[in-house]
Amino acid sequence: MKIFGLVGWSGSGKTTLLVKLLPELVARGIRVSTMKHAHHTFDVDKPGKDSYEHREAGATEVLITSANRWALMHENRGEPEPTIEDLLPHLSSVDLLIIEGFKEHAHEKLEIFRRETGKSLLQPGDPMIRAVASDGPVEEATVPVLDLNDVPALADYILDITGLSKAA
DSSP, X not given: OEEXXXXXXXXSSHHHHHHHHHHHHHHTTOOXXXXXXXXXXXXXXXXXXXXXXXXXXXOSEEEEEOSSOEEEEEOOTTSXXXXXXXXXXXXXXXXEEEEEOOXXXXXXXXXXXXXXXXXXXXXXXXXXXXXXXXXXXXXTOSSOEEEXXXXXXXXXXXXXXXXXXXXX
């Protein structure tokens, strides 16, 4: 399984780009999964649902399943946040795992950069950022700058850098 990341500051458009990239990659025959890092508390179910009540009652893991999907919820219960390496064995094997976030992890990444966020470019400080996708010029970038709105070209780039262009 190849791993490639999308990083950038909040509001830069990481999720928007990922939602556009997924159908492009899938249409090319690439099996893709995603991993999203959240910097805040999140929940995937809600009070009143059985799975929520199981977790609230102390279950470490709750697996909920139906004919359409299944989900495994794991409570860290004070344990350290798991690393990407800790989480990978829980995923089914696919051609490409796209990770949104996990800026600090050492995997190849594309930085999504929009000047209007008012934040600085991450790329000069991270040698794993291989290119920057932006909606305008980024003179300070020392890697290729790609057009954020050209989804097919961005898919080409990701497939090339991960070696999957030969498989597609």
